[in-house]
Amino acid sequence: xxxxxxxxxxxxxxxxxxxxxxxxxxxxxxxxxxxxxxxxxxxxxxxxxxxxxxxxxxxxxxxxxxxxxxxxxxxxxxxxxxxxxxxxxxxxxxxxxxxxxxxxxxxxxxxxxxxxxxxxxxxxxxxxxxxxxxxxxxxxxxxxxxxxxxxxxxxxxxxxxxxxxxxxxxxxxxxxxxxxxxxxxxxxxxxxxxxxxxxxxxxxxxxxxxxxxxxxxxxxxxxxxxxxxxxxxxxxxxxxxxxxxxxxxxxxxxxxxxxxxxxxxxxxxxxxxxxxxxxxxxxxxxxxxxxxxxxxxxxxxxxxxxxxxxxxxxxxxxxxxxxxxxxxxxxxxxxxxxxxxxxxxxxxxxxxxxxxxxxxxxxxxxxxxxxxxxxxxxxxxxxxxxxxxxxxxxxxxxxxxxxxxxxxxxxxxxxxxxxxxxxxxxxxxxxxxxxxxxxxxxxxxxxxxxxxxxxxxxxxxxxxxxxxxxxxxxxxxxxxxxxxxxxxxxxxxxxxxxxxxxxxxxxxxxxxxxxxxxxxxxxxxxxxxxxxxxxxxxxxxxxxxxxxxxxxxxxxxxxxxxxxxxxxxxxxxxxxxxxxxxxxxxxxxxxxxxxxxxxxxxxxxxxxxxxxxxxxxxxxxxxxxxxxxxxxxxxxxxxxxxxxxxxxxxxxxxxxxxxxxxxxxxxxxxxxxxxxxxxxxxxxxxxxxxxxxxxxxxxxxxxxxxxxxxxxxxxxxxxxxxxxxxxxxxxxxxxxxxxxxxxxxxxxxxxxxxxxxxxxxxxxxxxxxxxxxxxxxxxxxxxxxxxxxxxxx
Numbered sequence: 035x036x037x038x039x040x041x042x043x044x045x046x047x048x049x050x051x052x053x054x055x056x057x058x059x060x061x062x063x064x065x066x067x068x069x070x071x072x073x074x075x076x077x078x079x080x081x082x083x084x085x086x087x088x089x090x091x092x093x094x095x096x097x098x099x100x101x102x103x104x105x106x107x108x109x110x111x112x113x114x115x116x117x118x119x120x121x122x123x124x125x126x127x128x129x130x131x132x133x134x135x136x137x138x139x140x141x142x143x144x145x146x147x148x149x150x151x152x153x154x155x156x157x158x159x160x161x162x163x164x165x166x167x168x169x170x171x172x173x174x175x176x177x178x179x180x181x182x183x184x185x186x187x188x189x190x191x192x193x194x195x196x197x198x199x200x201x202x203x204x205x206x207x208x209x210x211x212x213x214x215x216x217x218x219x220x221x222x223x224x225x226x227x228x229x230x231x232x233x234x235x236x237x238x239x240x241x242x243x244x245x246x247x248x249x250x251x252x253x254x255x256x257x258x259x260x261x262x263x264x265x266x267x268x269x270x271x272x273x274x275x276x277x278x279x280x281x282x283x284x285x286x287x288x289x290x291x292x293x294x295x296x297x298x299x300x301x302x303x304x305x306x307x308x309x310x311x312x313x314x315x316x317x318x319x320x321x322x323x324x325x326x327x328x329x330x331x332x333x334x335x336x337x338x339x340x341x342x343x344x345x346x347x348x349x350x351x352x353x354x355x356x357x358x359x360x361x362x363x364x365x366x367x368x369x370x371x372x373x374x375x376x377x378x379x380x381x382x383x384x385x386x387x388x389x390x391x392x393x394x395x396x397x398x399x400x401x402x403x404x405x406x407x408x409x410x411x412x413x414x415x416x417x418x419x420x421x422x423x424x425x426x427x428x429x430x431x432x433x434x435x436x437x438x439x440x441x442x443x444x445x446x447x448x449x450x451x452x453x454x455x456x457x458x459x460x461x462x463x464x465x466x467x468x469x470x471x472x473x474x475x476x477x478x479x480x481x482x483x484x485x486x487x488x489x490x491x492x493x494x495x496x497x498x499x500x501x502x503x504x505x506x507x508x509x510x511x512x513x514x515x516x517x518x519x520x521x522x523x524x525x526x527x528x529x530x531x532x533x534x535x536x537x538x539x540x541x542x543x544x545x546x547x548x549x550x551x552x553x554x555x556x557x558x559x560x561x562x563x564x565x566x567x568x569x570x571x572x573x574x575x576x577x578x579x580x581x582x583x584x585x586x587x588x589x590x591x592x593x594x595x596x597x598x599x600x601x602x603x604x605x606x607x608x609x610x611x612x613x614x615x616x617x618x619x620x621x622x623x624x625x626x627x628x629x630x631x632x633x634x635x636x637x638x639x640x641x642x643x644x645x646x647x648x649x650x651x652x653x654x655x656x657x658x659x660x661x662x663x664x665x666x667x668x669x670x671x672x673x674x675x676x677x678x679x680x681x682x683x684x685x686x687x688x689x690x691x692x693x694x695x696x697x698x699x700x701x702x703x704x705x706x707x708x709x710x711x712x713x714x715x716x717x718x719x720x721x722x723x724x725x726x727x728x729x730x731x732x733x734x735x736x737x738x739x740x741x742x743x744x745x746x747x748x749x750x751x752x753x754x755x756x757x758x759x760x761x762x763x764x765x766x767x768x769x770x771x772x773x774x775x776x777x778x779x780x781x782x783x784x785x786x787x788x789x790x791x792x793x794x795x796x797x798x799x800x801x802x803x804x805x806x807x808x809x810x811x812x813x814x815x816x817x818x819x820x821x822x823x824x825x826x827x
Contacts, residue, residue, distance in 0.1 A: 037062050038153050039079065043072040043086040043098060044114075053085075056142045057149070069098030076105045083153050088115040088126070099130030107131075108160070110152040114138060212327050214312035218245055225307070234314055236290030252287040266299075274303055284315070368394045368703040370614060393434055394703070417551055421578055422462045424501075425450055428487055431469050438477050439485070444508075445767050447486040454491050455499060457578035464548045469503070471541040472568050476507035483508025483565070498574045506567040512560040520558075521546045598718040601625045603644040605635040605661070606679065607653040611702075615648060618706060622713070632656025636664060639671060646716055648700070651680040651691070662695055675716040679704070746784045747823050754780075755823070758816050770800050770808060777815060788818065 039062040042053045050065040057063055064079060066072040069090060076084070084102060088095035099111050110133035113126065123135055133152045136145060205226075208215050214231035218224045222245040232238050235252070242248040253259035262285050273280035280301045288294050298313040371390045378384055428448055439446045469487070476485045485507045492500040512520065521542050549556045549570055560566035602624050604615045609630075616626045627642050629635035631653045638644070651658035658678060665671045678696040688699045698712050713719075757773045774796035781790025792815045799808040 038082040038157075039064065040083045040085060040149065041066065041072060041075055041079070041081045043067070043069060043084075043090070043095070045087065045090040049087070057146070060146075061149075069093030069095075069101065072098055073101055073105060076102055081106075081109050082156055083112070083149060084109050085112045085114065085149075088113055096126045096130045099132060103131060108156065110156045112136060112148060112152060114140070214314070216248075216310045216312070218308050218310075220306055220308070222246065224248070231312065234289075234295070234312065235287065241290065251290075253285075254288055258286075266301075270301060270303075270308075273301070278302075282313075370617075388433055417461045417464065419459050419576075420462055421457050422460050422465065423457055424454060424465075424489060425456075427462065427466055428469070428489070430466070431473055431487070434470070435473055435477055442477065442481065444477075444480055444482060445484040447484055447767065448488075449486065450489045451491040453494055454489055454501070455494075455577045458499065458501070459576040459578060460572070461552065464552060468545050468548055468570060469505070471545045472505040472570075475541060475568075476505055476509060476566070479566070480507040480509035493573075496577070497579075498576055500571070500573045501575055503570045503572070504567055506565065508565040511562040511564050511566055512558070513562045517558050517560060521556075596719060597622045597624065597713065599623075599625070600645040600717050601627065601642055603627045603629060603635065603638055603642065603647045605629045605632070605647065605653070605658070606650040607631055608650075611650065611679075615704070618709070632658065632661030632664070635661055639665070639674070644674060646713075647674060647676045648679055649676055649696075651678055659694060666695055677712055742784050743822075746780070746786070749780060750819050750823055754819050758812075758819075761812065767800055770812070771797060773812070773815075774800065789815075792818065 037060070040057065041064045042050065043066045044050050044053070045067055047067065050067065054063045054065060064075055064081065066075055069086070070093065072084070072086065075081075084099070086095040086098050090098075093101075095113050095115070099113070102111065111130060113130065113132045113135040115123065115126075115135055116138045126132070127135060133155070134148055136148060208217075208226065208228050211228060212230060214234045215226070215228045216224060216231055217226035224239055224243055224245065227237070227239050227242075237248070237251065242251060249259050249263060253262055262283075265283055269280045269283060282298050282300045284296065284298050286294055286296055296315045298315055299310055300313075301308060301310040303309075368391060371387055371394065374387050378387060428450065432446060432448065435446070473485065473487070485505070488502075488504040488506065490502040490504070492502060494500075546556050549572075552572055553574070554570055554572040556568060556570050558566065558568055602619060604612050604619075604626060605628075606612045606615075607630050612628045612630075616628065619626050627638050627644065629638050633656050635647070635649065636656075639647075649658045649661065656664075658680075662676055665674070665676065675697040676695070677698045677700055678691040679700045679702065680691075691699055697716065700708060700712070753776055754773065757769055757776070760769055761773070774793045777789050777793030777796065779793075781787065781793060792811060796808060796811045796815065799811060
């Protein structure tokens with residue numbers, strides 16, 4: 035029999051010893067001589083009952099029970115007291131929610147009865163809670179089973195209707211076929227004789243209800259009949275064994291009117307039926323008609339196949355051309371934004387440029403996904419795993435939506451698990467598309483409150499990790515009966531305000547499909563009027579083991595790259611495209627030459643002998659493919675690395691250009707981080723020491739008046755440090771802004787410019803949603819604060 039565990043608290047050692055002696059044979063007795071010690075035991079042990087004396091120093095029994103409720107509210111609580119004031123006891127019972135109070139002195143037997151009653155109530159309560167949870171789970175499972183059954187019945191009904199349509203269509207085909215057809219079951223009972231069979235042979239179903247009747251009347255000669263039946267059965271057995279149509283058999287049959295016809299018969303088994311097709315060889319015209327019909331059907335099939343292939347090619351060409359037409363102007367938008375980003379030094383203007391870049395890239399990815407939706411449906415879209423820094427990706431999401439968030443005056447919160455690996459291997463475009471769709475939806479349906487992205491790490495190992503991404507909002511919420519429908523194509527929330535929520539209804543459908551393609555699951559928790567939470571679970575995501583790799587999400591610092599003198603040739607028929615690349619490359623002091631087609635490029639190569647060539651593939655006169663072929667014919671040019679540039683992004687194009695001899699590939703709009711990687715890969719570089727960009731920590735702290743140092747240290751320790759502890763778990767804008775304002779106020783109060791500057795920079799970064807800059811400033815401010823606090827005598 036199980037021994038229940040009792041915790042007894044009393045500041046008198048003798049009482050603890052007596053209690054243990056009284057009850058240790060029947061219960062497991064844990065003792066503590068203070069409420070503080072009792073709380074520590076509750077945190078570590080699962081007890082079934084707590085008994086405490088009321089009159090104890092530092093923490094009374096009632097105060098102890100109030101704290102114990104916060105740790106573990108389950109076990110019943112008994113209070114031992116010498117109080118006679120009933121009102122005071124009633125108030126204590128209500129505050130501490132005790133099971134019983136026992137007045138001192140008490141007898142061992144009386145207290146045991148109360149102990150057993152309290153434990154029994156607790157055990158029954160726990161069992162009831164477990165049964166309630168079990169019942170709830172079983173109810174949910176039953177509801178799910180009923181739902182699945184209803185769906186299956188609906189699908190079955192649809193299948194039945196389709197089957198009936200198919201059978202009806204097949205019967206019409208058989209009935210109006212120009213060839214005689216007979217169908218019998220496995221018991222040799224004739225079930226169908228089509229009109230052409232009756233016209234050709236004269237027999238109807240009443241004349242020959244079975245195959246035996248057919249044999250007797252069509253083959254009146256017994257010897258001939260038996261020979262035909264044997265040949266028929268042998269050929270049919272071979273066809274059944276090989277699952278093919280029976281080899282044709284020729285024979286002479288007698289019609290109902292006595293005429294004899296030479297016929298050719300083919301047969302096969304379809305389900306539970308034997309289908310025989312007859313060909314009347316006695317009439318040339320009939321034979322020509324049958325052949326003409328077959329030829330016509332073959333021609334129709336070939337025509338339909340050709341039409342379908344042509345439509346499919348037209349669709350593919352449309353997708354490719356649409357992609358090209360959108361990417362070409364987008365290349366100019368993003369390219370000039372990149373150049374402006376290098377020219378502008380004003381921080382606010384830089385934020386605008388950064389938003390143009392991120393929004394442009396997002397628009398491009400959205401367009402790609404819409405164009406590729408048919409591929410998703412057909413299962414032809416590819417998952418392309420690459421190195422991804424999820425923290426930087428979430429920063430980009432914040433940058434994309436920051437103006438809409440600021441306009442709606444809602445709070446944007448990110449809570450990323452500190453155990454999240456720096457680099458994971460996943461399809462960056464698809465994971466970004468998922469988050470963009472979910473955050474966009476949250477902003478659309480949230481008018482006040484907050485939007486929060488949470489990343490949780492589970493089952494972290496050396497090689498893989500399970501990641502849970504949550505997008506939560508305080509918006510309008512979704513009714514229970516509509517939560518499954520919103521993941522369907524073209525489905526949106528319907529209510530009296532539905533017109534004001536724009537959108538195609540594709541976002542969540544694409545999100546679910548992409549999540550499944552990444553091997554994950556998505557679910558929704560929502561209540562109307564109380565917001566929504568979309569949860570994306572991705573299991574067994576690989577972790578990059580190469581610590582030297584830098585994610586493509588992370589911004590490159592151009593100042594840290596120093597190239598040796600090099601000549602670069604840019605070949606493109608569109609001047610804007612050449613100008614963008616030329617403006618970008620001039621930051622590195624390259625000598626850049628231009629050519630508008632392949633012929634001009636060949637002339638420039640002869641004269642300039644470039645170290646690297648960026649070449650567009652589609653150009654008039656001489657395109658990129660033909661230009662490369664001519665270069666390969668000249669041994670002096672064969673070693674020049676040529677990078678293909680194109681606005682087409684078909685799945686196999688990259689492999690095609692690399693196979694032809696291009697050393698690398700860039701798609702429009704150009705990703706300049708990828709271009710930097712290519713430049714570093716094929717040109718000689720040196721690196722600039724990062725230390726020149728750092729400011730020595732000793733130069734950050736201003737001189738502080740010694741009389742003001744201790745008050746400053748106290749204020750930092752009381753007001754600033756607790757906020758940093760909160761930020762270690764989560765970084766909502768409210769706390770960040772509070773910390774920035776405190777830093778400004780303390781800087782003004784103590785005439786400490788560095789503290790004041792940090793506060794202003796943090797507030798600016800928070801307003802502009804520059805999450806990465808905000809993170810760096812908070813890190814540096816914490817170091818400064820800790821240094822000031824640590825500078826005590």
